[in-house]
Amino acid sequence: MLELAIIAGLAGAREPHKRLSSLTTVWIDNDRERGPMPQDLSSLDIGVYETIGDFIENSAEPRLHWFDCLQEACYAMAANYDLQRYLMSDFYRFRFDYAAYYEFWIGGGRFRFDEDRCRVTTVKRR
Secondary structure (H helix, E strand, O other), X not given: OHHXXXXXXXXXXXXXXXXXXXXXXXEOOOOOOOOOOHHHOOHHHHXXXXXXXXXXXXXXXXXXXXXXXXXXXXXXOOOOHHHHHHXXXXXXXXXXXXXXXXXXXXXXXXXXXXXXXXEEEEOOOO
16 A cells, blocks of 8 residues: 555645545455445545556557557456555565555455445455
C-alpha cells in the first residue's frame, strides 16, 4: 500500500495519499468472511484506481504504435490493472516498485479497500 500512497502523492492526490498512508490491513479468511469482491468497490477503491491509473497512463514514455496493444494484452492476462502496471513499469517515466504486488498476486492474494482498511484474502489460482 505504501507504493500506492507514494504514487498518489506524486499525482498530487492529497486525500487518497493520506488515506492510503494510514490504512489498516486486515487479513480475511475466505471460509468465514466473504472476501473482497469487485462489486464491493468503495470510494477509496475507485479514487485510487482512477487517480493512479490516470497518472501512470499520462506518465508513459512517448507512445510507440504498438504500446496500446501491449497494454491491453498485459491487462487481459488477469483482468488486473495492478498486474498490468507491473508488466508495463519499464515504459513509464518514473520508477515505482510493483514487484511486491506481483509476488502477492502470484501467491494468490487479492485486496480491496473499504473506507479505512485494506481487506486482504487469498484466492485459488487455476
